[in-house]
Amino acid sequence: MAVLQTSTDLPAPLGRSTRAPSAPWWFLLIGLVLAAVFAAPLVYVIVRNIQDVSRLDEHFTSSATWDPLGRSLLLASSVAVTATAFGTALAWITTRSDIPLRRLWMLVAPLPLVFPSFVGATALISGFAKGGLLDRAVGPLGFELPELAGFWAALFVLTLFTYPYVYLPVAARLRFLPSSFEESARVLGRTPRQVFTSVVVPQLLAPITAGGLLVFLYTVSDFGAVQLLRYDTLTRVIYANSLADQPRVMALSLLLGIVAVLAVAAERALGRNHSESAMSNRATGLTVPLGRWRWPTFAAVAAFVGFALIGPLASLAHWTVRGAASSRARGALAIPTDGLGEAIGNTVLVSILAAVATVVLVLPIAYLVARHRSRTGMVADGLVTAGFALPGLVLGLSLVFWALSNDFLFRFYQTLPLLILGYVIHFGAQANRATQIAVASVPTRLDESARMLGAGRARRFITVDAPLMMPGLLAAGGLVLLSTMKELPATLFLRPTGFDTLSTRIWASMDNLSFAKAGLESMILLAVSAVLTWFLVLRRSDAL
Amino acid sequence: MVREASVSYGDTAVLRSVDLDVRAGGIVALLGPSGCGKTTMLRAIAGLEHLDAGQIEVGGTLVSGPSRHVAPERRNVGMVFQDWALFPHLSVARNVAYGLGRGADEARVAEVLDLVGLSGFGDRSPQNLSGGQQQRVALARALAPSPTALLLDEPFSNLDTALRVEIRTEVHRLLSSLDVTTIFVTHDQDEAFILGDEVAVMANGRIVQQGSPQALYARPASPWIAAFVGEANLVVGTAAGTVATTPVGAIQLSEACHGDCEVLLRPEELELAAEGPGVVGLVEYYGHDTTYEVELPDTTVVRVRMTSTPKFATGDRVQVRHIGGTTVAYALAG
Structure with a gap:
């Protein structure tokens, strides 16, 4: 995600200190006008709060404000942790291990990115619901599925659809990590496990933190999934009050905006500080044999990808087909x-x-x-x-x-x-x-x-x-x-x-x-x- | 043409009050080590850099001055960049036609391509050409609008050594026949001497000497220039008027000097004879000549170049003799 560096820290050609051509005044003016447009909503939120400053006190001392904020932060941090764990593990497994069908998993792992959170939530809720795919699968066995709602449900759903934000940068880093690092550590007498913790992990810290922050930002801003899963975060409270109480909504929006801007600023600052060390531009062939863990890992990865990709797709398809079938039975479109x-x-x-x-x-x-x-x-x-x-x-x-x-x-x-x-x-x-x-x-x-x-x-x-x-x-x-x-x-x-x-x-x-x-x-x-x-x-x- | 031109980047002065005159139709080489400001100089003439002081005239028209900066696109100056900067998305012919504006004259494109020996390459894409061919396309593109002056930035540095000599000769032939005022930048003394009618040596943002290659080689203005434009022995001696006494004997000077000085002795102006106070320390055989490193009794080491196969071996005792005409000496300060 450290994309901006490539454009702003371009080396001067041939090491010569060539001045960048200065822009004409009218071009700077266009830039300023555009900047104002992009800043407008944020500025509006701030200005509104300044205008209603007398009531700010009331909002910011009330538990009706701090409780949703707490829930937002709790959910966003939890999702960031779980998504980072799953994303990193999956990245390592698909790039470095000898898991069966490795190339297939590599191809499939980033795909849950295509689910907007509310569609992902839709798919899983309908799958867990009565008559849903999962309900039909386990119902006959006498299991009663819980209704998908609340903190754990939101954590579960958002993790499944945000881990690619961690997976993609970590996998990219792993794929281009020069194998000479690991090889020299091995030659210096370290075991594969020591090599992983002392050489590989430090190299992954930058993409892991950057990805984790993106997940945090995504979750804290998310509205669709938490609304459908009925977990009262800031966004849900803002939505519920959106038509009734403008000043309160603006105050909560400011809070949410501050949290999000801080997350973005942290991600940017991080991207700037971590100058990537040597990158080899070819895929390295270092593979770590999983031994007896090979098939259990395979099963775990399959289950995870099943929930994140196949399951939701199947659930959506299942309901669609059911709807179509019942409409044929009734002779009218259901x-x-x-x-x-x-x-x-x-x-x-x-x-x-x-x-x-x-x-x-x-x-x-x-x-x-x-x-x-x-x-x-x-x-x-x-x-x-x-x-x-x-x-x-x-x-x-x-x-x-x-x-x-x-x-x-x-x-x-x-x-x-x-x-x-x-x-x-x-x-x-x-x-x-x-x-x-x-x-x-x-x-x-x-x-x-x-x-x-x-x-x-x-x-x-x-x-x-x-x-x-x-x-x-x-x-x-x-x-x-x-x-x-x-x-x-x-x-x-x-x-x-x-x-x-x-x-x-x-x-x-x-x-x-x-x-x-x-x-x-x-x-x-x-x-x-x-x-x-x-x-x-x-x-x-x-x-x- | 260029008067007291100065350019700075922030606090770093890159050009300090540079003067440069180029005769119409002449070819001037800007020679200097990397970072001396020669490329900045070229870019200032092109209009790609703004002058902080001084002025530049091209063909009698003031283009850069105290309150004037003609945009590069209005100067009618052609430029060939170090990496040639061919438009990758345009064919060779359309690259060449670019400077001719809309309604480009096909005949002119063909004419210029023919001039650089690339007739029939018009439909090719620049990426599919060899380095030498790309360079000729860049040259054709710069020449097509018949510029008042042609600027070349390190024209051969992107070519591999084997190709460089060949292309250099070709470009030399082309430029000699064209009669277009040309300034080119190089850090290579051979290039500067071969192609330039005149050579301007730059160091630290200044032109330290401008003259014909012959004058520059024989009468360099400073020991640094002497060593920069060729191999130089700077032998310490004592001068009295136009004669200097040195470890290799008495040397005639072209200009009077007094007291302790460094005398410039080019290796090819020295020769060796058997039996003498010097000891051969190193023998380097180049094919067309042989260079010896000889240590004299006072520990002075001189390089001697003789156009023959090696006649002496390491450890041989030899005498060093000066066979050139007059040379220059630089007074040693203090």
């Missing part, structure tokens, strides 16, 4: 599919709009950072990151409250532009990283070369920069596209009335406990995003 086509269309539409808008808007900032190394650019970059830290729920609510209180903005209340703006602010940071890499990938020499041949700024951009950056920009847009498709709370608050996406339909179906309908819609959402994930993220995960 799964109402009216408006489904429109929802798919809407999902694709907003995702593409958000992807294009985000890339276009972060591009000037990426130029300021990667090409001009401008201070303004760095500030804008930080604010884009802050936009990412703000949970989708808080972002959506603050834009809604703002629109409701401001005559100019009110014109955009519940319109597509405001929805897209919300996505842009929320996912700007994702596109920002990839876009900076794209900008940095065009050597400054080419730009200078074009200048020497008489090409002005516009012509240089169109003929040199744009074609060379295109793959990187597509990847950046792809990331936003994927995230937008799966985004729930911001969509819920910012969408125009009657505007349904797949996410909001799944949400509504779960509200009515229409498991079959939710199953079908989730399957469609997953199918579309799985295909896109494969093309845009996993296939290029080494480039990100």
